[in-house]
Amino acid sequence: MSKVRSLLKISAVRVILAIVFIAIAVVVSFSLPKEQDPNIGLTNDPVIPTVGITRPAGSMIVNRSVVYRDITIIVTKVEEAGAFSDDRKRAGLYTVRVSVRVQAGDTIQAPVGIEFATLVRLVLPNGQVISPKLVTVLPIVFPKQAKDGFFDFAVSSQIPLSPLALRVGSDASVAFGQ
Secondary structure: OHHHHHHHHHHHHHHHHHHHHHHHHHHHHHHOOOOOOOOOOOOOOOOOOOOEEEEEEEEEEEEEEEEEEEEEEEEEEEEEEEEEEEOOOOOOEEEEEEEEEEEEEEOOOEEEOOOHHEEEEEEEEOEEEEEOEEEOOOEEEEEOEEEEEEEEEEEEEOOOOOOOOEEOOOEEEEEEOO
């Protein structure tokens, strides 16, 4: 009988220790600092967040396009800044953001998969080619639907935007300037 009591006491102690451990874990998880939303207070519309720009270096409207496998990629705007608030992948001192609109051509009747991260490159004036550090364009293009997004490229210093180009695949490119 005393063995049963001692086993019950040991089991009760284990249960109490488990409950205390879980309670401490819950309290600690609620007291940890939370990541602050960079868009708090910047807009009244929670559906369309305002992007904060740190150290803006330049911006230009492009509105030129290139067709890749009957998918039109329109470069609408190019911006350069130290940082964009919606960019969680920090790299380089500056970021060149290429805003695009992607839409399928008339011959596309089914969704098409495009891996933009391996397809697009930024071509610098000296010929250097840079891969994107962030791609927000969805990798599926649907018939008769246009989607907006952007490609972010990390650069080590501020560069002029007009001599840059966006290369798509190995053959096609869009020059940003004249």
